Amino acid sequence: MTQIIQIKRSTTTVAPSTLAQGELAYSDQTSKLFIGSATNGTILTIGGKIYVDMLDHTAGVLTASSAIVVDSNKKIDNLIVDNIDLNGNTISSTTGNLVLSPSSNLVINSSSVDISAQATEFKVLDGSSTAFTISEDTNNYITIDTTNSSEKIVFNKNELKSVELFNKKKKKSKDQIVEFQKDEMHTFSEWLTVSKFKPIDRNSKKKEENILNKFISSNHKITPNNEIDENYDLDVVYEDNHNNLMTETLAKLYLSQKNYEKAIQSYKILSLKFPKKSSYFADQIKKIKKIKKSN
Numbered sequence: 001m002t003q004i005i006q007i008k009r010s011t012t013t014v015a016p017s018t019l020a021q022g023e024l025a026y027s028d029q030t031s032k033l034f035i036g037s038a039t040n041g042t043i044l045t046i047g048g049k050i051y052v053d054m055l056d057h058t059a060g061v062l063t064a065s066s067a068i069v070v071d072s073n074k075k076i077d078n079l080i081v082d083n084i085d086l087n088g089n090t091i092s093s094t095t096g097n098l099v100l101s102p103s104s105n106l107v108i109n110s111s112s113v114d115i116s117a118q119a120t121e122f123k124v125l126d127g128s129s130t131a132f133t134i135s136e137d138t139n140n141y142i143t144i145d146t147t148n149s150s151e152k153i154v155f156n157k158n159e160l161k162s163v164e165l166f167n168k169k170k171k172k173s174k175d176q177i178v179e180f181q182k183d184e185m186h187t188f189s190e191w192l193t194v195s196k197f198k199p200i201d202r203n204s205k206k207k208e209e210n211i212l213n214k215f216i217s218s219n220h221k222i223t224p225n226n227e228i229d230e231n232y233d234l235d236v237v238y239e240d241n242h243n244n245l246m247t248e249t250l251a252k253l254y255l256s257q258k259n260y261e262k263a264i265q266s267y268k269i270l271s272l273k274f275p276k277k278s279s280y281f282a283d284q285i286k287k288i289k290k291i292k293k294s295n
Helices: 049-055 157-167 188-194 204-217 236-247 248-254 260-273 276-295
Strands: 008-010 024-027 032-036 042-047 076-082 082-087 090-093 131-135 139-145 153-154 176-177
Touching: 139 236, 248 276, 260 276
Parallel strands: 008 024
Antiparallel strands: 024 032, 032 042, 076 082, 082 090, 131 139, 139 153, 153 176
């Protein structure tokens, strides 16, 4: 004899109000299947079309309003958590900063860290009681101390090996502290210069002045050579040097001083030196002659 199992059903009710122990009910309103608990008749949700639809998509493909189903390699193609998007080899944020905040150290196991694609600035915490260090194991290469009372960059002795290779020099040096003033700004290339372990000499100008003063105080004299070659034509040499030193700036200077004849002569010399601009120089000579007449 055929047994018929009847299930309570409704197209308008979200869930049944009561169910006997083991009694089933289905709601078309919510697409859920219910059963009465075998112990006390409590209504339990045990399935329905809504849950089947959540699983009905390609495994390994993230699908909206659906359950995450990994593929045979235990993978999912994309994962979005709040503002963080994990897609392929990229971790990005849809808005705001991407913050990595481990409880201990942030460890990056890579042969290199490439930030050349976009990064233009590297910031460290200002006024930190703990210095920022660039190190290998227990060896510190560069220490950046941002404590407001003693801001400095320390290049440690362990870094000397790389500096020696960079400068192609072999010499020993002790740990050296290069101190910076708060109003000084230095580029990374200037830091490399500092890393040669040569302190910044802010008194170099005073040293040059001292050398000059010492030379003056020693009362040095320059003895002229009184031997004159009788065949040496001073006029010719002067004329040749004058022509060689002639520039358009000098011609303009003569004009500003209203020395019109020398200005005209200057442009004539320039015209011979630079034939390609001779028409330009000729126009300048005409203008000077007009100015001369008007004055």
